[in-house]
Amino acid sequence: MGSIVSQGRKAGASALTVLELLAAEAPISHFESLVDDARRQGMGEADLALLETAKRLGLAVYAQAERRQRKEARLAAFIEAGKGIATVFDVPSLLSVLALKARQLFDLDIAWITVFGRDAGTVTVSACDGHTTALRTGLRIPDDPAMSSANAPFWTPDFTTDERLAHSYALDSLMESEGIHAVAAIPLTDGARPFGTLYVAGRSARWFTSAEVSLMTSLAELADLTIEKTRMLERAADCLSGAEGRRDEARTAAETAAVHGRLMSVVLDGGGLDALLDEAGRHLRGALRVHAPDGGILAGTDGMPAESETDTLRAMVDAHALREPILLDCGLWAAPLLAGDRDLGTLLLHPARPLADGDDRLLSLTAQTVAALLLLQHTTAPSASGHDRDWLLDDLLTSAQRPAGRFEERAARLGIDLTRPHVVVVARPEDEVQDNRTAIWASSYARRMNGLKSMHAGCAVLLLPGTDATAAAEQVSRGLTPLLDRPVTVCASGPVTSPAGVSAAFQEALRCLEAMIALGATGGFTSSGEHGFLGVLLSDTHDVEGFIRSMIGPLVAYDTQRYTEFTRTLDAYFDAGGSINRTAERLHVHPNTVGRRLERIGDLLGTNWQQPERAFEIQLALRLSRIQHVLKTRRPSLGSD
Structure with missing residues (x-):
């Protein structure tokens, strides 16, 4: 350390000193003591300032490297968890492995999975991992809709104080007996149907980061795909024992499940979108393209026809509305890329021939696999926003x-x-x-x-x-x-x-x-702000005075200065339905007088004052002015009984 400090005494050597520590993977304590040691050795203030800056930058690099290592370690653990889930072929075993991997991946105390049953309001614990007392497989517990939403993940730093939850006596007692505080709940599906909920929990309060929630969602998405594949294999086994027609159905289901397994292997072995689309295109016998939620192209294979931006957008909207693949009028298939309630984009397929039996199911599974890959990429991106x-x-x-x-x-x-x-x-x-x-x-x-x-x-x-x-x-x-x-x-x-x-x-x-x-x-x-009267009625300020001034301000000002009755004449004219004779009768003047006044009113308000929209706003201003005058005259004087 002494030789390092002696080098630091020379101008410009501080950066080299910090680089040596970084290259040697020195403990962080060496960075922290670097400036103090140099000061004790008599380094000048200018060199100390340079060394302090180099140390700060070195610590920033050190922190970035640590974050990268943690992310890589967690990603490796995630891939291993995904592979462990993907190699299970019956649902009970799958759920047990999922609970175990989820608890280990996020270093929490307990993980359990509930599945929905026939009775509304209750769920059954189908898998559990971690040291528990009352929580066990087969236990029926009350369902809290806030946590078990079929569309979106839910998490709370402290279950005991979160007012978003229903807090039934039975569920609160169970959580208390396990000492649970922090909880994250991720929905599971079987195809498009809600299946259950994955819970990971800790016995102390803690905040879940958005990166952790995204990673949990990615894990659940992989589990969803495996659940559906497992269900397909179970149905295929049932069909094999049936009639000949059902055996054909079984072979199709088994082949689809096998292709799905190969697609999942591409994802879990680190393949990108291009590799996944190439593999899927061979089995679907067509060209594929992935669009981002904003319509931009993320990846694609050769052979896709060109279509307008409007057609692409309509395909995206229609496919997501139905939440399943649809055949478009142009011959393309569009499949939504979904992760719960998150829109990850759209998969388009241009088949070389009409889809055969089972191909639509394979297209749906392909879309789910692409969604899982996109979700994984979003999760591991530098900023998952x-x-x-x-x-x-x-x-x-x-x-x-x-x-x-x-x-x-x-x-x-x-x-x-x-x-x-x-x-x-x-x-x-x-x-x-x-x-x-x-x-x-x-x-x-x-x-x-x-x-x-x-x-x-x-x-x-x-x-x-x-x-x-x-x-x-x-x-x-x-x-x-x-x-x-x-x-x-x-x-x-x-x-x-x-x-x-x-x-x-x-x-x-x-x-x-x-x-x-x-x-x-x-x-x-x-x-x-486009329409004057709407602004008065709808704005927070309700600027009635400003509206009246903008509509009839010149008229009111002229009457005030010249002691004329143009405002009263205009009010009577509108009340008389635009009849000059009836207006004259109401005002007890000659019709020619009314006509001359209206000409002058036109000079003050503008020649378009009788256009329907303008006339309506002027009438509204006159009515508001009249009501305003009445209300002002009804104000009690100060000090009155």
């Missing part, structure tokens, strides 16, 4: 009181600057059916525009960069309406330039949208 992109707008809409800096930091990781102008767009399809085509399109559109998307009460909510709210509403309307083949009402608000403004802009856009529907403007698009 998929979850955060899905949840950021939800948090902006519902948790506006959180520190703005935290939102800005999360958005920056997604390449979004919340301090730059953004508009909020709300789109509601008419007669929304129970599918997710709106959400799928909105997700794709938001990614293409570098924005965010959320869903609220059947409405798609988009946060998009820009300053023109009306133009944003028009683009959303023109993009979404043709895909859904039904009217879509769209309203936008903004721009906003801070996280705190997003929630207020959303509420304003939503009020505008509801007013449009109430006014019979279903299927149109607008912005909350």
